[in-house]
Amino acid sequence: MELTSNNTIAEIIQRHKAELLADWLKELQNTGLRRDDLMRAKELRSECQEFLQLLHIAVGYGNFSDIQTPEWENMRVLLAEVSRSRVQRGFTPSEIASFILCFKKPLFDRLCHELTENRDALVEQLWLSTSLLDQLGLWVTEIFLKAREEVIERQQQEMLELSTPVVKLWQGILALPMIGTLDSARTQIVMETLLQEIMETGSEFAILDITGVPTVDTLVAQHLLKTVAAARLMGTECIISGIRPQIAQTIVHLGVDLQDILTKATLADAFKVALQRQGLTIKNFKEER
Amino acid sequence: MERIPILQMGEFLLVTIQVDMHDRLAMTLQDDLTNRIVKTGVKGVLIEISSLEIVDSFIGRIINNIASMSRILDAETVVVGMQPAVAITLVELGLSLTGVRTALSVEKGMILLRKSLGLSLDEQA
Numbered sequence: 001m002e003l004t005s006n007n008t009i010a011e012i013i014q015r016h017k018a019e020l021l022a023d024w025l026k027e028l029q030n031t032g033l034r035r036d037d038l039m040r041a042k043e044l045r046s047e048c049q050e051f052l053q054l055l056h057i058a059v060g061y062g063n064f065s066d067i068q069t070p071e072w073e074n075m076r077v078l079l080a081e082v083s084r085s086r087v088q089r090g091f092t093p094s095e096i097a098s099f100i101l102c103f104k105k106p107l108f109d110r111l112c113h114e115l116t117e118n119r120d121a122l123v124e125q126l127w128l129s130t131s132l133l134d135q136l137g138l139w140v141t142e143i144f145l146k147a148r149e150e151v152i153e154r155q156q157q158e159m160l161e162l163s164t165p166v167v168k169l170w171q172g173i174l175a176l177p178m179i180g181t182l183d184s185a186r187t188q189i190v191m192e193t194l195l196q197e198i199m200e201t202g203s204e205f206a207i208l209d210i211t212g213v214p215t216v217d218t219l220v221a222q223h224l225l226k227t228v229a230a231a232r233l234m235g236t237e238c239i240i241s242g243i244r245p246q247i248a249q250t251i252v253h254l255g256v257d258l259q260d261i262l263t264k265a266t267l268a269d270a271f272k273v274a275l276q277r278q279g280l281t282i283k284n285f286k287e288e289r
Numbered sequence: 290m291e292r293i294p295i296l297q298m299g300e301f302l303l304v305t306i307q308v309d310m311h312d313r314l315a316m317t318l319q320d321d322l323t324n325r326i327v328k329t330g331v332k333g334v335l336i337e338i339s340s341l342e343i344v345d346s347f348i349g350r351i352i353n354n355i356a357s358m359s360r361i362l363d364a365e366t367v368v369v370g371m372q373p374a375v376a377i378t379l380v381e382l383g384l385s386l387t388g389v390r391t392a393l394s395v396e397k398g399m400i401l402l403r404k405s406l407g408l409s410l411d412e413q414a
Contacts, residue, residue: 191377192373192377195373195376195377196373198373198393199372199373199393202393202394202397203393204393204397226380226381229380230373230376230377230379230380231376232391233368233371233375233376233379233380233386233391234371234372234373234376234391234393235369235371235391235392235393235394235397235398236393
């Protein structure tokens, strides 16, 4: 779209940029949504300036109704950055949206000032500017929500990864300390991680320690049995350790058949058994002197 | 006609399955293997499947069959080199290959066989 000269808002921004900026910042302060604790004044100021700059250029094209068009691309990019950085600092959605919406008052004041003679034009310009700023405000809020969701997803992923480490206890002996509730998704990851490590290290023993698993129900038991079966198919024997008294009771009450899986009360016991199977033993060399 | 090669390694037979098996190939393998076991009188068979990335219930059954046939002929079967994805698939399919021993590698498989056959680890044919 081409630049239209008959564009009041663009002119206003051009002529009164400094005052608009000052009024805007004051308005943000007044509503109490400025959050000086989360953002430095200088940074805020430069963001406002950039906004005004891009607003000036974009409104020059005369399209107030749809901000998803190419003319508004730079503005969308700026607002996406503004929104994302605020998400990370802990702003609320209202505080982010108010960044845009607080601009209404300064702009309206200027419009009233310039168009006192022409009521029809004033009404038209007021409508155009409010609908535009609303769109921008909504855009900023949507980006905010999307960014928040991304953070949550990333944290979930990290938690998933952190909570299933496979550690090497000794040559040929791996340990898998499981912590937290085991659901299908986690157990899948546990199984894949364990089997991958088995293949890479060639370990013949894997100790699954469930000290950190609060409850064991039939589903969890199924998952554990599958993991053990899969490891066995590859040629590794699994020992389950860290079984608490309550869990032992639950397993029997549920009628879960652990078949011939070796179980030990503590990781230490399981480790000792694994060593023995490899023909190793731990001696206290000091006593022998 | 393609055949799956069966190699003799000392007192064991080594079968390396590298291609997708279809009916005819599986039948041929069973024939060849049983003949070979009787001819050589070996007491152990290693089935090496580290090249197999996909295993279905058909192969699962074949492996089970081979193990049973070998046992009847007084030879023990050990499956070696199963990949993680394959192990997971077999478990999910409910084929846990009971009665078939497994090992991580050919080397470990041979140690396993020797131990269970009561041969000392130094003895080699």
